[in-house]
Amino acid sequence: MSVRTILHVEDNELNRKMIRDLLRRTAYRLIEAPDGEAGVAIARGERPDLILMDVQLPKISGIEATRRLRAEPATADIPIIAITSFALGGDEQRAKEAGASAYLAKPYSPFTLLGMIRALLPEE
Amino acid sequence: MVPRQVELAVEPVVPAPQTTPGQGERIARLLLTRSPLGSLVRRVAGIHASVHSKLLGAFFLIALLLIAMGAMSLRTITNVSRQSRLLDQARDRVDASRQIEHALGVQMNFTRNALILRDEATIESILRENNRFHDTLARLEGAARPGELETIQRIRAAQDQVMTTVAHVATLIRDGKHDEAMTVHLSEGYPLYREIATLVTRVVRTEEAGMGELRQNVESANHRALLLMGGFAAASIFLALVLGFVTSWSFILPVREAEAFLGRVAKGDFGATIDVPNRDEFGVLAGRMNEMSRELHHLYEAQRRLFGELEVRNRELGRSVEELRALGEVGQAVSSSLNLETVLTTIVARSVQLSTASGAGVIYEYDDVAQEFLLRATHGMDAALGEALQEAPIRLGEGALGQAGLTRAPVHVADILDERAVVLARVRPALVQSGYRSLLAVPLLLDQRIMGGLAVWRREPGPFDPAVVNVLQAFATQSVLAIQNARLFRELDAKSRELEAASRHKSAFLANMSHELRTPLNAILGFNEMILGDIYGDVPADLRVPLADIQSSGRHLLRLINNVLDLSKIEAGHMELTLGDYSAQDTVASVRTSLRALADDKGLEFVATVSEDIPVAYGDGGRVMQCLMNLAGNALKFTRQGRVAISVERHGHVLVYRVADTGIGMTPDRIESVFAEFRQGDAAITSEFGGTGLGLSISKKFVEMHGGRIWVESEPGKGSTFSFSIPLRLGEGSPA
Numbered sequence: 050m051s052v053r054t055i056l057h058v059e060d061n062e063l064n065r066k067m068i069r070d071l072l073r074r075t076a077y078r079l080i081e082a083p084d085g086e087a088g089v090a091i092a093r094g095e096r097p098d099l100i101l102m103d104v105q106l107p108k109i110s111g112i113e114a115t116r117r118l119r120a121e122p123a124t125a126d127i128p129i130i131a132i133t134s135f136a137l138g139g140d141e142q143r144a145k146e147a148g149a150s151a152y153l154a155k156p157y158s159p160f161t162l163l164g165m166i167r168a169l170l171p172e173e
Numbered sequence: 174m175v176p177r178q179v180e181l182a183v184e185p186v187v188p189a190p191q192t193t194p195g196q197g198e199r200i201a202r203l204l205l206t207r208s209p210l211g212s213l214v215r216r217v218a219g220i221h222a223s224v225h226s227k228l229l230g231a232f233f234l235i236a237l238l239l240i241a242m243g244a245m246s247l248r249t250i251t252n253v254s255r256q257s258r259l260l261d262q263a264r265d266r267v268d269a270s271r272q273i274e275h276a277l278g279v280q281m282n283f284t285r286n287a288l289i290l291r292d293e294a295t296i297e298s299i300l301r302e303n304n305r306f307h308d309t310l311a312r313l314e315g316a317a318r319p320g321e322l323e324t325i326q327r328i329r330a331a332q333d334q335v336m337t338t339v340a341h342v343a344t345l346i347r348d349g350k351h352d353e354a355m356t357v358h359l360s361e362g363y364p365l366y367r368e369i370a371t372l373v374t375r376v377v378r379t380e381e382a383g384m385g386e387l388r389q390n391v392e393s394a395n396h397r398a399l400l401l402m403g404g405f406a407a408a409s410i411f412l413a414l415v416l417g418f419v420t421s422w423s424f425i426l427p428v429r430e431a432e433a434f435l436g437r438v439a440k441g442d443f444g445a446t447i448d449v450p451n452r453d454e455f456g457v458l459a460g461r462m463n464e465m466s467r468e469l470h471h472l473y474e475a476q477r478r479l480f481g482e483l484e485v486r487n488r489e490l491g492r493s494v495e496e497l498r499a500l501g502e503v504g505q506a507v508s509s510s511l512n513l514e515t516v517l518t519t520i521v522a523r524s525v526q527l528s529t530a531s532g533a534g535v536i537y538e539y540d541d542v543a544q545e546f547l548l549r550a551t552h553g554m555d556a557a558l559g560e561a562l563q564e565a566p567i568r569l570g571e572g573a574l575g576q577a578g579l580t581r582a583p584v585h586v587a588d589i590l591d592e593r594a595v596v597l598a599r600v601r602p603a604l605v606q607s608g609y610r611s612l613l614a615v616p617l618l619l620d621q622r623i624m625g626g627l628a629v630w631r632r633e634p635g636p637f638d639p640a641v642v643n644v645l646q647a648f649a650t651q652s653v654l655a656i657q658n659a660r661l662f663r664e665l666d667a668k669s670r671e672l673e674a675a676s677r678h679k680s681a682f683l684a685n686m687s688h689e690l691r692t693p694l695n696a697i698l699g700f701n702e703m704i705l706g707d708i709y710g711d712v713p714a715d716l717r718v719p720l721a722d723i724q725s726s727g728r729h730l731l732r733l734i735n736n737v738l739d740l741s742k743i744e745a746g747h748m749e750l751t752l753g754d755y756s757a758q759d760t761v762a763s764v765r766t767s768l769r770a771l772a773d774d775k776g777l778e779f780v781a782t783v784s785e786d787i788p789v790a791y792g793d794g795g796r797v798m799q800c801l802m803n804l805a806g807n808a809l810k811f812t813r814q815g816r817v818a819i820s821v822e823r824h825g826h827v828l829v830y831r832v833a834d835t836g837i838g839m840t841p842d843r844i845e846s847v848f849a850e851f852r853q854g855d856a857a858i859t860s861e862f863g864g865t866g867l868g869l870s871i872s873k874k875f876v877e878m879h880g881g882r883i884w885v886e887s888e889p890g891k892g893s894t895f896s897f898s899i900p901l902r903l904g905e906g907s908p909a
Contacts (some may be wrong), residue, residue: 063696070700070708105688134691142751156695156731159703 053170054078056097058088058114059132060107068101071159076172085109089117092124099170101162102149104133104140112147119148128169132157201422210418218423218451227423227453231416238412242405249398256391262316263384269313270377273328274370276306281366284339287346288355296343303336313376318383321376328372331365338362427455434462444470496644499523503651513659517550520652521627525552528613528641529631535562537574538625538656539617544569546578546626561603567626572597573614574626581621583642584614588634610634613642615649617656624653676745683741690734698727736867743874750878752903755794757787757821757828764801765819771809778816779809787823791902796875797830800883803868804832804895812836815892826901827881833894839887847885848873872897879903 055077059065065081072079080095082088085106092100100118104111111131118124131144134155141152151165205211220227283299310332314325338361345354427449434447445466449459506519517536525534533553537546545566551559570579573595577584586594588611589604596604596612604612609630617625627649631637701723704712712720742748765781772779790797801819808817815835822829839847848869869883876883881899 061692061696064692064699067696067699067703070703074708134688134695155691156698156727159699159708160706 052076052078053099053172054080054095054097055099055101055166055170056080056082056088056092056095057101058082058085058106058111059101059103060084060105061103064103067159068162071163075163077166077170083107085111085114089114092118092127093121096123097127099166100127100129101166102129102131104131104144112143115144115147115149130162130165130169201418204418205422205426210415210422213415214419214422214426215450217419218426218449218453218455221452224424224453224455227420231420234416235409235413238405238409242402242409245401245405246398249394249401253391253394253398256387256394260384260387260391263380263387266313266316266318266321267377267380267384269309269316270373270380272309273306273313274373274377276302276309277366277369277373280306280335280339281363284342284358284362287343288351288358291346291349291351293347296346299339299343303332303339306332307336321379324372324376324379328369328376331369331372335362335365335369338365423451424455427451427459431455431458431462434466438466438469443473492640496527496640496647499527499644500647500651503648507651507655507658513655514550516655516659517652518552520648520655521550521552524627524629524645524648527644528629528637529633532629532631533558533607533609534627534629536617536625536627536652537567539569539578539623540566541623546574549625555607558600558603558607561600564599567597569623572600573612574616574628577614577616578623578626581616581618581623583616583646585636586612586614587636589630590634604630608632611637613637613645615642615645617649617653619653619657624656627652679741680745680747683738687734687738691731694727694731694734698724698731701727733867736871739871740867740874743871743878748874748878750793750796750875750903752791752793754789754791755797757790757830758783760794760798760801761819761821763798764805767802768805768809771806772817775809775813777809777812777814779818780816781819783821784823787821787828788901790828791905792879792899793875797879797899800872800875800897801830801832803872804830804897807868808832808834808836808893808895812892823901824898826905827898828901829896829898831894831896833892835892838889838891838893839885840889844885844887848883 053076055072057065057068057079059068059081060083065083069079069081080091080097082091086108088100088102088106088111089109091097102111102115106114109117111133115129115131118127118129128150129148130151130153131141131147131149132153132155133140133144141154144152150169153162153165205214217227222230280299280302283295283302287295287299310325310329314322314329317325338357342354342358342362345351345357430447430449434445437445443466446463447459447466449455451459503516503520503523506516521534521536525532528534531553533555534551535548535554536550538549539546543566545568547566548562551562554562567575569575573584573586574597576595584595586596588594589596589601589609607630610632611634612628612630614626614628616623617627627645629645701720703709705717705720705724739748761781761783765779769779805817805819812834813836817832817834820831820833822831873883876897876899879899880903881897883895883897885893885895887893
């Protein structure tokens, strides 16, 4: 079985590093994007097996990016975990409406996230 | 409003039955006016005596007349009977004369018989007859009238001679001297008989003549009596009629007068007087009636005066009501409308209506900086005047309005046509052309500060009624309020727009800050957790505790951020409930799971009881959990030993969540402020137990957003029980 690829779309370098550290010892391959537009572009090119999508992003929001990916057949079926900083009520609702498969609020426990990833995408 | 017409009620008068005067009535009237009877009636009426006495007098007069008539008839009867008696006597005398005549004849016959028969018996018969003759003559003599006595005496003398002759003849016969006796009888006796017969006949004739006279006398006496009686009867009837007429009319006239008088009074002619000549009971009655009439007149006058006053008061009242109504309307306009133009238009319209039937009015607002009056609202204005007014603002001191502003007092212009009148020169022609003759300008003042002016124009010249000036001043006050309100509203509007913008900025800032805070916090907590999770290799034992402290502090900071954010959102009105089905059992279980470690650490008993019959609830399950978490967290925080018990009960459509502890408890004054923001027991408590003091106030808000209620029962040293009730299913059934 081939290596599973996870795309992490997140503008904050430290948070990206944290996920890099979390997944370093796993079998997942991690690719990253710093904003919504880049996220959508990379997802189109790389066709990852799972996307971790931050909601508050520069350029286009995670919600908009999710909507666009869902609109394209090539990326429509990729599981997406939406991560929000819970700034405004209804984030979870909007993420689900846009097509997110799961939802996680910041600050999250890295181990909880890992559990969710494993549930959606077995390592092997 | 039109003043109510008050009418003095006058009872409808029932018209007195009008009797058409009959024949008798007409005659009576004619008699009263055209004959002396009229004055007689008045004179009788004027007699100072009672009705009773007058009637008695009249009847007495008639009775007197009757008595007189009786006496007269009695006299007549006596007279007639005397005449009859005389007649009878005359007849008796005639009878006696006739008897004498007869006796004479018998005597002569006997004498002749004696001469022939020559017997004694016959001679005695002659003598007897002679005696009887004598008796009869004596009777006649007794009844004779003086004139007859002479004749009777002559008869007696002749008779005496006859007696002598007869005695002689008788003697001769007895003696047988019949021839001599014959001769004596023929020579002496016979002539005597003839003489006596002649005398008797004379007497009879005289008597008969007397009887005729007497008979005539009787007849004329009868005739006279008849005339007298007739006259008396006629006079009596006449007198009785006159008396009756006079007496009755002396009573009828005052009664009629009284009737007419009462009729006039009944028709409302109070003060009418009755004038009767009577000095009897009717006179007294008339006097009383006049008194009554005067009294009625006074009463009526008093009433009419009162009525007049009442009407005046009524008109005043109507006007006051009208003014009050106008004031009320204006007041309502001021309080209900924030549109200054609407309010000022109402005020100026009502001002004009109250001052004049066909006028116009304006309201100006004063610009303090430019010292000018600016036109704000008009009423009843025609185009030319409107243009003249729009041309330029009015400067302070200019024209009537400017003067009113300058002097802070109303300014009258009684006649606009007057060249000296204080009227704006550029407006005067338009005013005159529109037919306005007088004006009133009232300043709008707020504590002697000019706010504007109100002016009303009338087509009638002359000063304004002080009442109107008062009302217009009241309107001016209302106008000031309206202008003030409008200015305040403008300010408020601007402020609220600013506030709205500030609020929007705040929300955006909070959202942003939340994100900005969470992102590094996420990294801090995440890295720390990964270190503790040995992602970076084994952690030395002595580093574990400080790493756990970092984790705990980070979580606390997160809670703080969350609470502040929640509260801000609630206050900005941006907090919305995320509604859905949730399970009360799961909620309690989650809270218990989350906090069990803390309870275990403090060695507290931590129990949860949930009624089994609670069905799936509907609401914001996350927020309900947050509330319960807050309460339970606090309970564990403030309890040093003992237990903390969570329970949920269902009461119909309502769920009641309870958290009871055996903690430090609260005093009553603390209970009061426990749900306020940033409150905890005191500084010492904060330092011992930590916390932000926001949890309870946020919980209260969430409960209230569910339409529920939160409360606490507590006693210092014994513990507290916090409860909140929310609807089992939000939007269904009765409120909590």
